[in-house]
Amino acid sequence: MSRHDFAVEEFAGRRARVRRAMAEKELDWLVLFHPVSIRWLTGSDAKSYQEFQCLLVPAGDGPLAMMAREGERAEILDDALVDRLETFGGNENEDPLPRFARLADEFGLLAGRVGVEVPAYYLHPHHHIAIRDFFGSAFVEATNLVHDLSLVKSPAELGYVRQAAAIADEALTVFGAALRPGRSELEIAGEVYGALLARGSGLAASPINLVSGERSCYSHGAPTERRLQPGDYGSIEYGATFRRYTATLGRQFCLGEPTARMRELYEIVRRACDACIAEIRDGAPATAPHEAARRVIGEAGLEHGRVHTSGYGLAPGFPPSWGEPMHMIGGSGYTLRAGMVVSVEPPVFLHDERLGARIIDNVLVTRDGCELLSRRSRDLIVI
Structure with a gap:
């Protein structure tokens, strides 16, 4: 920069x-x-x-x-x-x-x-x-x-955000190809980092979150030496940057056929994300998308697993964070404006079940709604 x-x-x-x-x-x-x-x-x-x-x-x-x-x-x-x-x-x-x-x-x-x-x-x-x-x-x-x-981005800034989002999309292909039993979380994270840097991303302000198996209930777990096993359920979150402008991406994965409960958690979170996105537009209070996502999770009886914000503004990040002060959460005094870039990530993490689910996408707020910046499928990645 x-x-x-x-x-x-x-x-x-x-x-x-x-x-x-x-x-x-x-x-x-x-x-x-x-x-x-x-x-x-x-x-x-x-x-x-x-x-x-x-x-x-x-x-x-x-x-x-x-x-x-x-x-x-x-x-x-x-x-x-x-x-x-x-x-x-x-x-x-x-x-x-x-x-x-x-x-x-x-x-x-x-x-x-x-x-x-x-x-x-x-x-x-x-x-x-x-x-x-x-x-x-x-x-x-x-x-x-x-x-x-600085919450509303200029055309030049949005150009950098779009480049970061394109890099994040490409790294997801590398992540999917790297998933297989016997590989450690750290090995897989290393391939993602390599893909990001090779495609022009700088190092993001916050490190990769990558959890699997019994660690899938951790909302921000760092990758470890744990080796993936058949039947593992897990999630990844990472950021790609261009000129420090950050785009984040998070997906759920499973090695083998997921259980009914795994699919249920994934579907609940996806519906919560969809409900959140449907409320994002110029002039909407930042609480509105959050409340929409919260209702979906609450109606499923999982309010106790909704452990953090439904989303937040994305900045040119410096360690340890790429986040802006604008959060989509209860009590927020912010109003969404066209030109803001926000993450969408209402979660469910259940320590007692050793399971969790979170899908992360970024959207550009527009006058009539929002634009999804990632072009990658939001489906559960099943290997």
């Missing part, structure tokens, strides 16, 4: 939208820590998020200043649209907070209201406390300001 992946005009439009949102909230400055937010405004793909990095955005037309570790200086200068770069550390350890305080003082942040992102990752609690104390009454939490603006 770099500033070269989008036209300068697209970055300018994003910055203008952020500044309008800042004006609505009467913010003089915005301090961003989430790498997705920083990337959306600058194009930076640097790994400085592993330590301390931030972007200072003024409410007016002033310069954007970025702070990052010294090791990423060259990459940021080449690939990011920033007007000022301040680095710390390098070949010796350095506390970044004094450098941040000097930069904030130089730009006069303490003279106004400062919106600050407080992400679940990427900002150490000690740094958060120090920054909050530094700004004092000027501190205003603005965690989702940029994220909410």
Whole structure:
């Protein structure tokens, strides 16, 4: 990812939208820590998020200043649209907070209201406390300001999402061919990773979930040395990326003829997915698709197995997540808008039965409904 992946005009439009949102909230400055937010405004793909990095955005037309570790200086200068770069550390350890305080003082942040992102990752609690104390009454939490603006994707962004979805589809063919008794979950996952990388995908922000046999009741189980056996039921979920834009795909499989209960769980989940998709359209509350899926699962007496969200927005992901703050779940305050890309994945996982089922697809929200991005069959894969 770099500033070269989008036209300068697209970055300018994003910055203008952020500044309008800042004006609505009467913010003089915005301090961003989430790498997705920083990337959306600058194009930076640097790994400085592993330590301390931030972007200072003024409410007016002033310069954007970025702070990052010294090791990423060259990459940021080449690939990011920033007007000022301040680095710390390098070949010796350095506390970044004094450098941040000097930069904030130089730009006069303490003279106004400062919106600050407080992400679940990427900002150490000690740094958060120090920054909050530094700004004092000027501190205003603005965690989702940029994220909410980036939910609706531009035509260029959607082009990258479609390329990621096409790669994910191709990897599913490789997965199906790799399924056979005697092979370990790790061996199969390795073939999927190889297929993704060979077809132009980067490494997705979250690792592959692959479970089989008695582990099929795990909703996010990583592949292990367990070797597949005849009669095994299981599931896979993985993400493909293009320019960090992620498309996810999840399917159920069985080695041999599935039992009646296996088929029943699969069919319930598929009906829940269909009900969810049928409610997705521009202007729909994010709770509506969720409630439709929930009804299907609840009527089957399996509400206790519905262990997570019915779906969420997909972002240009950085480890450990490709998800956006918009979830299709009870209590969500979001409204679906044309141009959003969301996953659909209402699940059923039953620990007591050692079984689970989840089908994962991505859809593009449109004015009249939604478009399924994967072109692959959603049928149970039976080997």
